[in-house]
Amino acid sequence: MSNVLVYSGPGVSSSALHHTLKTLKTLLPTYDVQTVNAKTLALDPWQQSTSLLVLPGGRDLPYVEELSRTHYRSDSSATTAAAGTARGEKAYEKVVEFVEQHGGSFCGICAGAYYASGHCAFELGSPIQVDGARPFLRFFPGTCSGTVYPGFVYESDKGARIVDLDLVRPLPDAPTPSQAERGVDAAKRWRCHYNGGGAFMDADSFRDMGVEVLVRYTAPGEEALELELDIDLNATAPAEAGRAPTQLPAKKPAYAGQAASVLCSVGKGKALLFGTHPEFPLLPWSQAVQLSASKDQVVGPDSQDASQAQRKQAELLHHEKRRLTWLRDVLAERLGLRAELPDWVVQGDAAKAATAVTGTTVPDSGEPKLLPIIVTSTDSRSFSTTLEALRQVATKNAAVVSHLSTESISQDGLQRDLIGSFKDSNDSIHLYRATGETADRLFQLCRSASYDAFSKPVLLSNKDAAVNDASDAPAEQEKEVDLDSVPKYLLCYPGQGGDPDLPDPTLLPHWNIAEYRRYLSQFGDAVKQLENEDGNWARWTRHGGGGGGGAGMSHFFGAGWAGSSSLGGSGSADPSSIRVGQTTLYGEMVTSTQTMLDKNFRFLSAFPVGTTFFATQQMSGRGRGSNRWISPRGCLQFSSVFKVPLEMAAKTVFLQYLSAMAIVEGIRIALGPTAAGREVASKIRIKWPNDVYAEVPIEGDDGEGEGEGAAAAAAPARTATFDHKGKRYAKMAGILVNSQFSGGKEFVLISGCGINCLNSRPTTSLLELVQLHNRSRPGTDADRLEEVSQEKLGAAILRVFESMWKTFLGSGGDFGPFVERYRRMWLHSDQEVVLGADALGGDGEAVKLGSAVDEGSKVRIVGISSDHGLLRAVRVGSSVTTWDERAWSSSSSRGGGYGVDEVIELQPDGNSFDMLKNMVRRKA
Structure with missing residues (x-):
């Protein structure tokens, strides 16, 4: 997982920040988009894990002050600095290092672009002028001068507008009716918001310094067309029937044809700068468009000329698609990021576009809905115990819990199969006994749900002035969905009394439970063979335990330890009965497997040790620290439950090491015992403390030819790579471990793993390693490897995990049994x-x-x-x-x-x- 960092310190406009985050999360759903302050930029080692740093709209002068501030690592920084024994760090120096030396990408918007230029010239000759060198980043070596359009006023949106710009590289498209009437070159035009930004003066003269013009303010002679297209965001009176909206003054003549956006090559990296605000949406019902404007005047449906209003709406939808498409292309093709368009843009579905605005029926960008979670087990007796524990949790914590649709629940008869409902620490949960009819109805309910009731207002500023040093004015109201508050539906498949033990496969297009179970059973023998290899954990005998548990564990664990029982109560005292991956939860689209288990202890307490929660995609995936992202399809993601006695609390650190080992050994088993499988498996190594990397070809040395190779060559550049001892490694898996005290005699541990199985770059995946191997052996079918499915890989990893965990418990939490294998695996x-x-x-x-x-x-x-x-x-x-x-x-x-x-x-x-x-x- 790679980060996209957005600066959020002094000077940043809250509305610009909000829309910057939303647009980036829409177009870069597989990245962790998060905010960052100047101190973090100055002191923390963020460069290696970051793909893009963004300096959003706001005020330039606070940027100058804050990003130049000296920060020290010690709390006694003043004394240390005075003594001359420590060198302070400045944020802007780290930003330059990130771009020039690390090959990172930077994006500056409006005030961020003023700051990133060599000189800032703002409203020269006026009482509010700012004129001075910006010797900090200098990504654009010339002058960024503004405002391009007149009318800017502090603490207001006067001068804010939507403008048409000229793309240097046309984006092919059919003209809108208005464009067709006026003979406008539709492929060349691109529309976005503007408020107080600048132009990159004489940018073409810096071509030899790596500056490329991407977008220009419209050229002389096109003012009349532009005026007719501008939208005044500040008019307060409705338009009279038959009268056009108030026209704004044209751009200042000196800026016609000047650059509105440039791409600058800086050392090993790139800097993308905008004088406009491309992050604001153009959807007709978005508050960014409606801000301080009458709906009748701009796009209102109640206008006396309804057809004209409808045409306005259609044209804004058209331009919103072009806004996102062009930004996606720039992020992917120019910055090498893995950018994606939301479904409604790809499918051309205007109805879905209506749900793409925050605060309507779904989260921004038309994200998929949370779907029911499937609960199954290969052991019906154990599962009966789990269901009874869940029923007791629901009974003891019974509460009125909201539904996605109360009407649907009552009309469809779903109440009949309801086991119980309860509110846990983080989530509201409904438990259902699964029948074919109930499953179909719950999936339909979740897919058609409205999230209006689960949306919360977001406080936004209504100004985006480039150098405005006044406090934010009263905010506009937008909403965003709180996914944690959306109720979660669980379908339990006990396989008893005529009920099915597995869901209809058509409900789970991306996960085959039967295939997973088959591999879980099949790999038992493979793990036994692995245990008997020289130097393996099961052959370690220092404590007289080893052998994967059994009698060797009894000396360490007392009879009261709950072993494989549910986390909250009694059960077998023998840890050798633990079965990892036997009881599973699965969701095609969930918030976070880690959060669902770690933050809902009542819910968690009903499940046995070894329970594993799989997901195809996570909308709030969790990583170390505060990292959150929308995970890509093809990534095998799961969280498994473990626990240790209180006496072993200090040993919990080892779970991340064991998790990494289980991933590496599991991949080896899934690839098979052939020489080809061993060769590919040998490329996968552990990076301390909690990552798994794979050896990949250095770009241009991967033996790619036609077909698959051509497609791979067109893929985004790899991120999260490093060179070590003459080889290049790319990140393939990451691990997150959370622990909590159960209130009894145990610590409960949740090991969350994400492994790139089938997904493509920006890093690497097991599928890519297999394809690279097969391309290197054309015509030798006997030495070719088959694609490894997520079900196969998951089963192999969990089988290994079970064996290792039993040995770990049997050794009293000593890492000694694993040293030999770990030493061979790590880098x-x-x-x-x-x-x-x-x-x-x-x-x-x-x-x-x-x-x-x-x-x-x-x-x-x-x-x-x-x-x-x-x-x-x-x-x-x-x-x-x-x-x-x-x-x-x-x-x-x-x-x-x-x-x-x-x-x-x-x-x-x-x-x-x-x-x-x-x-x-x-x-x-």
């Missing part, structure tokens, strides 16, 4: 790195065993402590290596083991490898 054996000044241990600094190690020292990674899971490093000249047993021993055993060799231990929580810089540092 960091004897890797020389720099210890970053912000690499944190539990007490706020690196844990050092021995004499002090200066921050910034070069050290060598050797292993992980087997008792606490801390990353171990030694001085470069130390005799300890990765293959030394001391590198992986417990911290308590170091007494006579290291001698004079010094060891530094780093916690995985909060630290990560910056592989581009060969540095261990705090994770953003």
Whole structure:
């Protein structure tokens, strides 16, 4: 997962920020779009995980002040700085480094474009003029001068308008009726909002410096056409019958034909700058269009000339499609991002367009609806216990819980199969016994639902002035859907009393439960063979346990420990009975598998250890920190439930390591025991602490030819890659572990995994690795690999996970059984790195065993402590290596083991490898 960061510090207009976030989330649904402040830009290591940084509309002068402010890492920064012992960091310097050195992309809009230019010239000769150099980013080396249109007034929207611009590269399209009447070149015209922005003066003269003009303000001679197309956002009186809306003054002559948008090549990266506001929607009913304007005057349906109003609406819909299409093309083709159009644009469905505005019937961009969650199990007896536990949870916590449609629930007779409803900490949940009829009706209910009742107002500013230093004026009201408040429907398939044990396959087009079950059973033998390989976890015998559990566990766990029972109560005391992936939940479209389990403990308490929640797509997918995104199809996503006794609380750190190992070993099993399968599996490695990367060809060296290769060559450039020891690696999987105290004698752990199985770039996937392998062996069918389905991969990973987890519990939480395999899988054996000044241990600094190690020292990674899971490093000249047993021993055993060799231990929580810089540092 790659980030898109949007600056949200002083100077940013709240309405510009809101629409910037919405447009980016619409066009970049598989990226984590989040806000960021100047201190984070200055101090945190965000560059490696970020694809695009955006400086939105607002006020230029606060940007100058805030982004130039010096930030220090220490709380005692003033003293440190005065003593001259620390160098402060400035946000704008990190932005330049991100673009020039890391090859990142930058987008500046209106005030962001003024700031990113070499010189800002605003309203020269007026009382509010701003005229000065901007020696900070200088992505556009010339002057950004404005306002292009007259009428700008502080603390208002006077001067705001919708304008037509000229595309340098035409976007083929049929003309609207108005354009046809006037003979306008429809392919050349592009419409968007404007308010106080500038033009990039004489941009063509900077062509040799990497500046390309993308859009121009209309040329001289086209003013009359432009005036007729402009929409005045500030008129307050309705238009009289038969009279055209008030016309705005034309653009200032000096700006006709000047650049409205430029793309600048800067070092290894790109900077996309706009003098206009392309982030605001053009839909006729959007508040951005209706702001301070009479509907009758602009697009109102109650106009005396209804046909004219309808034509206005149709034309704005047409231009909204062009706005999104052109922006998608620029983001994808010029910045190399994985950009997508919303369904209503692709399908040309005007009815769906009506639902694409926040606050109507669905979230912005026509996102799909949340669908019912399917609950099944391969063990009917265990599932009966789970259903009874769910029924008790619903009874004990009974509450009046809203439905998507009360009328549909009562009319369709769905109340008959209702097990219970309750409100948990995060979600409202309805439980249904699944019959064929009930399942069909619930899916229909969810697909046709209106989300109006679950929308919340968003406070927005009604100004977007480039250098406005006044406080925000009263805000316009828009709404966005709170997906957590939308009720969740669960369909339980007990397979008893004539009820089906599986849903109709037509309801689940992207997940085959029967196929998953078949592979889960089939891979039992493969995992047993894996356990018996030399150096594997099941052959480890230091504690006399090993062997995957059984009698070897009884000495550690008391009879009261609940093992495989539901998380909230009694059951088998034998952890060897744990079955990972036996009880499953599945949703084609959910909020977040991690949130549903982690934030609803009453709901979670009804399920046994090993329960796994799969999803095809997540609308609020969760990653480390605050990362959220809409996940792409083809990514295998699941969250599994585990727990450990209170005595093992300190061992929970190891679950992320075991999760990564299970992914790597599971891929190996899914690919099969052939030489080809082993070859592809060997390319997949662990990046500490919680990522899985795959070796990929360096661009231009992938052996691609015609057909598949040509398609791959046209794919977006890879992101989240690094080079290590002469090889290139791309991110293939990520892991998130959450833990909570159950209130009894256990800690409950949720391991969330996302593996790129079938999805394409911007990183890589198992499918791509298989295709690359097959292309390298043309005509040798015996050595070709089959595509691995998500069901097959999921079953293989969970089978491995089950074996590893039992061994982990049997060893008392010692990582020793897994050292040999982990050492072969990870990327960091004897890797020389720099210890970053912000690499944190539990007490706020690196844990050092021995004499002090200066921050910034070069050290060598050797292993992980087997008792606490801390990353171990030694001085470069130390005799300890990765293959030394001391590198992986417990911290308590170091007494006579290291001698004079010094060891530094780093916690995985909060630290990560910056592989581009060969540095261990705090994770953003």
